[in-house]
Amino acid sequence: MVQPNPVDSVVDRPLLAVLRGERRDPPPVWLMRQAGRYLPEYRALRAEKGGFLELVHDSPAAADVTLQPIRRFGFDGAILFSDILVIPHAMGQDLRFEAGEGPRLSPTLVDHALSSLVAVPERLLPVYETIRLVRDQLPARTTFLGFAGSPWTVATYMVAGQGSKEQAETRRMAYRDPEGFGAIINALVDATVDYLSKQIEAGVDAVQLFDSWAGSLAPREFERWVIAPTAAIVDRLRSRHPETAIIGFPKGAGGKLPAYARETGVDAIGLDETVDPIWANAVLPEALPVQGNLDPLALIAGGPALDDAVNAIRRAFPTRPHVFNLGHGILLDTPIAHVEQLLARVRGPL
Template identity: 40%
Template sequence: MSVSLNLFDDSPFLAAANGRKHLHTPVWFMRQAGRSLPEYKAIRGSGSILEAIKQPTLSAEITLQPFHRYGVDAAVLYSDIVVPPHAVGFGIDVAPGTGPVAETPFRSLADLQRLRPLEADDVSYVIETVKLLVAELPTSVPLLAFAGAPFTVASYLIEGRPSRTYQNTKRMIHLEPELWHQLMDRLVQHSVTFIDAQLTAGARAFQLFDSWAGSLSNADYREFVLPHSKKVFHQLRELHPEVVGIHFGIGCDHLLESMYEAGPRVMGLDWRTRIQSARARLGSDLVVQGNLDPALVLAGSQAALAGAERVLDDNANHPGHIFNLGHGVDPTTDPTVLEDVVAFVHEKTRIEES
């Protein structure tokens, strides 16, 4: 297959994100920078990830490591979804082996005073990291900004640590809906300000991670979450009309239509939702991101490449496809398997320029 030259005027990632063909299907991986890479372990040092993020030179180097190793088509900022509440002094950190842990969970209106609005200056170190990366990356490889969606960040603040049931979060939703919506409004402001700061500094697309939205029924999602996620996408579209937004969650097949209604340009799919099914439900022109099962990567190159081929077959040569895993890279992943996946996807989907 060949395409005309005028379709090659931007990066593979940005072309696919806008539903256009390019030289090959673009690839990047959620959590591509971090604990799975030996070069990361060599420079990371000890201490919290939130302290490492405050060192722009270190953060930039970590962000670039998977680009240099894998040849991915996008770099994603080395950061964390709890950077905004941490930056305003809420009292939350990322505990190794556990995840985000809040010293004093959010449980009352008084706690809203501890979660003041975010200002760009609060995350000046992130802005500096973005500027370093934009100067270093080739123009064909965009830097992706990201933030946690209001619901997922709220669940960490309320539960105080990762949860399987989100009982405290759901209790607040149903027993104190006014407080819930006040908290969500504050977290909308955090998400928008954090992503806007990254985009203004030079990032060229963004992903909103609603990792734990799948714990909700569709009815609860639509009433208590969707209006706030809509605000994030709407406000960022007003600030950056040409920038592509991606929406992603885990176990969200039952929320697919509702999450797309929030307003992303690209829907991120986990490994349980088929690409063809998503397009049948949301429209044939849907741009999707995903969705190789991360467990197949842990099973080695043969299993990973067979799974990658199934994903590509499911996409059926649709131009609007960004290849990714259906969740983040596991820390125990063998980097050589991801190297093989990137090379395979690029070669399998490569088209000739006419």
């Protein structure tokens, strides 16, 4: 269990309290990708600043994006506006975002050696400056969340150069050359520990590890490429920052969630929308905080369907520490009014 920082006792931060194992009713709430394209103020700033990466590297603008949903909705948590691929960018790969097609990394590690990359760590400096700017402006009760991609998910982009549904190219490489692929994973563990440590030093209160493609792996591979690297990050980060809570989010892990929770040592675990919250409450370690897990499409639907879905999730965790969130990121066509409805239902009586 993460021990409270004496500084935090001055101000009540509901989200931070739950991540440290305290039950709160109603639960604190934030939404993955809450700073983004569904907000008109974000779209206006993005149009002014140009491309996505340019916005990430413009610290004052990135700080403004981080704060936009806090100003509008008063979420209990602010999530740093950045991207999981800033790590391979700092490790020496070129990163660009193609309109309508997503991120592209080069050279791809399926046909280039990791040793051929020349690290450019200064590419991460704008992220730390964004954190400092947000910290100065964030309401005292709002928990500030940093994040990084987990090694497996980031490696899939580094190997293939882009995202894919089945991550087949990376999975083939991991089977064919486990030693070479392991070197990529180990390098990512080192880079991620340093990156998150510097985020904490710059001012975030807690961090989340996003493993968006964890669900594509067979059980033994999941143990090797998801659980073991995550456990290494948690162990090393905790030795540097024992007071900082770490959320693990292995999307698609399903029946492997209990092993992930037990073996990684994370302080809280995020549940995607495919997980039955009643099952999760029954099988996860007692008193482990959980986060989630509303279907983003239920948020788009709104109305009684949204209220019913919110109520069902809240009832699934009658005593466990719970952070209300989506099961994945908020979608572009989400109506603002539905986010307001969600907050009213989460913060209201059951």
